[in-house]
Each structure stands twice: as structure tokens, then as C-alpha cells.
Amino acid sequence: MSFYVNIDNMKIKALFTLSALACAVSQTVYANDKPEKGPSSEIPIVLEEVVVSGEKPPLDIAVKDNITSHEISTKQAQVSDTAKLLEDTAGVSLQTGGGVSSLPIINGLNDNRIKVDVNGITINSACPNHMNPPLSYIDRSNIGSIVILKGVSPVSMGGDSIGGTISVQSPDPEFAEHGKIPLLSGKASSFYRSNGDAFGGSLSTGIANEHARLDYTGSYTQSGDYNDGEGQAVKSTSYKNENHAVALSFKFDKHLFEIKGGLQHIPFQGFPTARMDLTNNDSIFGSAHYNGAFDWGTLDGKVYLENTSHTMDFGADRHAIEPMPMETRSRNYGYKIKVDIPYREKDIFRLGNEYLSSYIDDYWPPTSDMPSMMGPNTFLNLNGATRDRIGLFAEWERTWAEKWKSMAGIRYDHTMTDTGNVIGYNNVVPRRYVQVPDFIQATEFNKKMHERNYSLFDVTTSMQFTPNQWSQYDFGYARKNRAPSLHELYIWSTSPMPMTMNGWFGDGNGYVGDMNLQPETAHNVSFTANFYDPKSDAWNIKITPFFSYVENFIDVDRCVTCKQPGNGFYYLRFANHDARLWGFDVTASADLLKGKSFGKIYTHTIMSYVRGERMDSGNLYHMMPFNIKLSLNHEYKGWKSAFEMQYVDAKDDVQAIRNELRTPSYFLLNAKTGYQWDYVSIDVGLDNILDNQYYYPVSGVYIGDQSAMTLSSSRPNTKNLPGLGRSVYVGMTVSY
Numbered sequence: 001m002s003f004y005v006n007i008d009n010m011k012i013k014a015l016f017t018l019s020a021l022a023c024a025v026s027q028t029v030y031a032n033d034k035p036e037k038g039p040s041s042e043i044p045i046v047l048e049e050v051v052v053s054g055e056k057p058p059l060d061i062a063v064k065d066n067i068t069s070h071e072i073s074t075k076q077a078q079v080s081d082t083a084k085l086l087e088d089t090a091g092v093s094l095q096t097g098g099g100v101s102s103l104p105i106i107n108g109l110n111d112n113r114i115k116v117d118v119n120g121i122t123i124n125s126a127c128p129n130h131m132n133p134p135l136s137y138i139d140r141s142n143i144g145s146i147v148i149l150k151g152v153s154p155v156s157m158g159g160d161s162i163g164g165t166i167s168v169q170s171p172d173p174e175f176a177e178h179g180k181i182p183l184l185s186g187k188a189s190s191f192y193r194s195n196g197d198a199f200g201g202s203l204s205t206g207i208a209n210e211h212a213r214l215d216y217t218g219s220y221t222q223s224g225d226y227n228d229g230e231g232q233a234v235k236s237t238s239y240k241n242e243n244h245a246v247a248l249s250f251k252f253d254k255h256l257f258e259i260k261g262g263l264q265h266i267p268f269q270g271f272p273t274a275r276m277d278l279t280n281n282d283s284i285f286g287s288a289h290y291n292g293a294f295d296w297g298t299l300d301g302k303v304y305l306e307n308t309s310h311t312m313d314f315g316a317d318r319h320a321i322e323p324m325p326m327e328t329r330s331r332n333y334g335y336k337i338k339v340d341i342p343y344r345e346k347d348i349f350r351l352g353n354e355y356l357s358s359y360i361d362d363y364w365p366p367t368s369d370m371p372s373m374m375g376p377n378t379f380l381n382l383n384g385a386t387r388d389r390i391g392l393f394a395e396w397e398r399t400w401a402e403k404w405k406s407m408a409g410i411r412y413d414h415t416m417t418d419t420g421n422v423i424g425y426n427n428v429v430p431r432r433y434v435q436v437p438d439f440i441q442a443t444e445f446n447k448k449m450h451e452r453n454y455s456l457f458d459v460t461t462s463m464q465f466t467p468n469q470w471s472q473y474d475f476g477y478a479r480k481n482r483a484p485s486l487h488e489l490y491i492w493s494t495s496p497m498p499m500t501m502n503g504w505f506g507d508g509n510g511y512v513g514d515m516n517l518q519p520e521t522a523h524n525v526s527f528t529a530n531f532y533d534p535k536s537d538a539w540n541i542k543i544t545p546f547f548s549y550v551e552n553f554i555d556v557d558r559c560v561t562c563k564q565p566g567n568g569f570y571y572l573r574f575a576n577h578d579a580r581l582w583g584f585d586v587t588a589s590a591d592l593l594k595g596k597s598f599g600k601i602y603t604h605t606i607m608s609y610v611r612g613e614r615m616d617s618g619n620l621y622h623m624m625p626f627n628i629k630l631s632l633n634h635e636y637k638g639w640k641s642a643f644e645m646q647y648v649d650a651k652d653d654v655q656a657i658r659n660e661l662r663t664p665s666y667f668l669l670n671a672k673t674g675y676q677w678d679y680v681s682i683d684v685g686l687d688n689i690l691d692n693q694y695y696y697p698v699s700g701v702y703i704g705d706q707s708a709m710t711l712s713s714s715r716p717n718t719k720n721l722p723g724l725g726r727s728v729y730v731g732m733t734v735s736y
Helices: 019-033 069-073 082-086 438-447 486-490 496-501
Strands: 002-007 010-015 051-054 065-067 092-095 103-106 114-118 145-150 164-169 183-193 198-208 212-223 239-252 255-269 277-294 297-313 326-343 347-364 379-399 404-418 452-468 471-482 510-512 520-532 539-558 571-595 599-614 627-636 639-648 666-676 680-687 727-735
Touching: 069 145, 082 092, 082 103, 082 145, 103 114, 103 164, 379 486, 404 486, 496 510
Parallel strands: 002 051, 114 164, 510 571
Antiparallel strands: 002 010, 065 145, 092 103, 145 164, 183 198, 183 727, 198 212, 212 239, 239 255, 255 277, 277 297, 297 326, 326 347, 347 379, 379 404, 404 452, 452 471, 471 520, 520 539, 539 571, 571 599, 599 627, 627 639, 639 666, 666 680, 680 727
């Protein structure tokens, strides 16, 4: 007699001889029942074939940081910017832009160097100031989980990711139980923050039966200009943001099919570290996703489309004499296919293919019918620029023994870029300008072949060693590549005004591209030592030193054909330079006290440091100095409270080419508490309790109160963007 065990859709037949057991059971039955005489009383025992089914957890040894739905929900009232949900992750810092558009930096590598995946959709920033980064397209109220992989990320997570990968996912659809009434669920929340007089709310609701579910999520947020620690209003920091999303999901056995769509409307968002403000952003997206389990493994596929209409101009805080309209239209579409094939119990093979196409029209309407700095032509900054990337990957994970696991993968990406002919504002030789006139530059640009092709190979290897119940060690190496972006390649004019309006670094400088840029190749090495309490999870410490050597790092040089203004701002041209980065991340937690009468008191700490240098001397831009955040937490029944202390060291290692400003060290105190009933929760907090004046090291310069159309008309570069002063916030969430 035999039985079968079905684990992860693989049947493993185990043969057992049960005759002795059958005899023993038979004798026991006879003894207990005292059967009457005669053979007819002997009742045979028949054991039927037993089939046991279960899901085998994936190996997945990638070192990652996970932000759970619970952690996200506790910050609903505190932040409106989705990127700020990452700020409690060691090694992650934020380049502050608009109120909902911060750019994440992972261990010194930022923006284009990080692959951001939002519900499986890859979105490239279309704005020449990157005012619409990927994380701005989803509100924090519509997020179920966030996964951050630093440096050594699996090839299956995508290309163009030399700095790492951030994957943001909405909550998984929940269906009604078999035979039960339809499931109706949702939540409504609202918040208010005193600094900036910020307020908003969100609503999510869904209805489902056993096989189908319909969801809606909507949110609205607005804020005025915030005040710094000295009580001064920081201009161009107000914003409004509106998001809507719907999802229709179907589930049959082990097959899930989802159709999602949504739109975003941002009527205004100030940018205090940019020359312009966002005066309208409308985006619409749609996707279809399938995930299914078969006897041979799992199949996951997605197709998606996203369109954005984006407008920039001077906001009211800049007191501009004349408007400066700038229009951008963009489209992203693509697909992803991935299969996971388990082999026996020790191996998983992943194979996949993805395609991403990006299109940008960036044009600036004239403000005059006469030949002038902004007329009479429409200035074409990018004319139908395209960036198409197709990738193939193969990945292998194996459990060699109980203590040893490994992962290895290879990926090939072919990236094709192109753009149409351009035109300047006018055909007149400007007076007082040393630069070559736009119409001559446009003619020279149009004569060149614009198409560029890049064939790139990524390789990732990692090993995990678990010698005992309280420690684990991970070592990884990754060779990762990134082809230049459309703006790095194709923004073409060295005239003062166009250069001033191109730049997404928060430094107030002006930029021009270079069609001859080489792709970046990063060699990332990391080691993680993780120690933890194997019994009660009472303590944990994770230490990760890392090192990256980047060939052809896309940085900048001073523009030698440009007349520099001499006020601390510079006109810059993108250029390749080898670079190296190194540092460490530390995460730790420990339970201090536990008791039935007072609950649990525990600590959580994150600590980071990164250093970046160009190999031809000089520092890299936007390197976060040493920083540490320590929180003392208390939980008792429905109460959850925290007292946070944050220290950031002085920033002295700055980049001279950009004239990056130094920042002093600072110390912040924050406190929050909240109570959870069955269906209602309330959160109250106080940020920057001491109302300290500080300058976040990687935010950039403060130019939000001026409307300079050229660097020469700007006041000197002397002040960084001040941080947020004291702020009280309160929020309430009702769930059903």
C-alpha cells in the first residue's frame, strides 16, 4: 500500500509496507470487539490512498528589506509622499523635491540608477526636472507592501538597476470563502498636519465572492507652504494631489487574473530646489496581470500602458513677470513574462522576458510672436524621443544543504534610443551671448545620426550560509548595467535659458546632454551578517558593508563653451567618469521589557554611511553622511507609541563641480502614539519636537522664491533647502 505527497505541484511517491501495521490493528480490533466465532466476523481493514497537498515556500535568498502593510498604515497621517515610506530603511535617503515627488537614493546611487516597479509597471520620468518620478504615481493609501533590494538584486527583478530595485505592490485581492456570502471590506481615513496646514483623506472599498472581486481606491491630499525651524515659510512647497484606482480580480483554483486601471491629477506642486514648478500633471494607466500554478511550476505575466500629460511654469511664490510654459507628453508601455520551474526539492529555475518602450515629447510654447529669448518658435527640447529595452534572463536558486543556499543569474538587455529633429526659439543671433545660437546648434544636432544601441549583460551571484539557529551570512556580487536616459543623451542646447530649465538634481545648475555617452557598468559587492533570537525574536542585528565600482559613471563636467555666470551656479555637460562607492548599513532591534500589566517596550535602530568618489579625483554628488535613527517603542493592547531620536552628521564631502553646499549636523526628536479599536484607529504625533532648524544633506539648494530664467539672473548659490519645522499631526482610520 502506498500514499502520495504533493508538494509545490510535484508528486513525490513514498512506498511503505503496511502489512505489519494492518495485522497489529486487526488484532487490536478483534481483542476489543471480542468477535463471535466464525470467519464471517473477521472484518478486513482497507486503508485508502492518501494524497497530501501543500505549498513549498520559494527559496528566494535575495537580501531585501520589507515594509509591511502595518508599517505603512502607521504613517498614513505623518507623510503624503510615498517615497518617505522608505526613510526608515537603512541605506535609503531621499532627494526632496515636491511634496509627493521625492527621489529615493540607495547607498549613494539614485533616480535613474534605481529600478522602481509599481504594481509591475515600470515608469520612466518624462519631465526634464523629474517632477513625476515613479513613486509619485501611487498614493501611500493604496500600498500593501514595499520590497527594497540594494545593489546585488536578482536579474529577475529587471535591468537598468545598478543601484537596486524598489518594488511597490497594492494589497493582494481577498476573496470570500466557499459557500459564504459576498465579502464587503474597505477603509476610510483622514489626516491633518499643522505645519503647512496639510489635510486629506482616502477611501478604499471592495466587494468579492468566491471567484471575483472589484476594488476602488481614491485619495486627495493638499498642503500649503511649510515653515522651517525658524518659523519662516519655505516658498514653493505647496501641493495638491488626487489619485483614483480600480481593480477587477478573478481567482479560480491556483489561477489569478487582475485588470487594473487608474488616473492621477496633480493641479499644482511646488519645487523649491528647481527653477520651475509643476502646474499640472495628468496620468492614466492600465494593466492586465495573470499568475497561475501548474504541475510544472508557475507562470506570471503582465502587460501595461501609461500616458502622462505634464506642464511646468512659475508658481505664485516666484512672482514671475512673465510665464514660462513647458509641456511634456509621455507614454510607457510593455510586458513582462516570468516562469518559475521547481526541480525536485532543491532547485528553482526562473526564465523570463520583458519589454519596455518609453516615448517623450518635450516642447516649450513661445511667449512672444517676435524673435526673442522665448519666441516666436516652439522650442523642441525632445522631439518624439524613444527608448526601447528588451530583456531576457535566466536564474537558478539551489539549496545545497540545510545550511547552504545559492543564487546565480544572467541577463541580456538590448536598449535602443532615438529622437527626432529639434528647433530653437528663434533664428536670430543673440547679443551679449558667447554661446552658439540655438538655430545653429539645432542644425548641427539635426545633421547627426541620433539612434543609439546598447547591448548589455548583467550577472548576479549570491551565497547564503546559515551555520546555526541564531545567525545567517549572505555574500553577493553583481555586474549591473544602465544605458543612458533620453535626457542625458538628447537635451541639446547650450543657450542659457534652455540649460537653466533642464536639471533634476536639486542643485540649481543648468545641463546639456551628450549623444556619445557610454552605458554605466557597476560591480557591486556586499556582505550581510544577520544575528537574531531563534526562539522569541527578542533581538536582531543586521550588518551590511558594501562596495561598488562603476565604470563610465554618468556625472558632469563644466561646459567649456558656455559663459559661466560667476554666482556659484554652473552650466554643466553630462560626461562619463569611473567612480567608486562604499559604506555600511546597520539595522537592529531588541525587546527591553515585557509584562502583562504594561505590555512590551523595545528599541529599533537604523544606521548608515556612504562615501562616493570619482576615480579622477573629487567627490560624487548627493552622498548621505553618517546618520542614525533610534526609536523607543511601547505596545500595550491597542496602544502603540514611539519616541524617535535622529542624528545626521555634518556633510563636508561635497562635489566641487556642482558647487554642492555643505550642511551642518543636526539632531531631531519625534514622538507618536495611536490606539486601535476593532474597526477604528487614531494616530497622533509630533515631528521635530524642539523645532530645530536643519538642512537635509541631499535635498539641494533653496531657489523656490525666485523666477530666474537664466543662471545669471539668479541670486548667488548660498543656501540649502531648510527642513520641516515643528509639526503636529492627527489621523483617523475606519475599517470594515
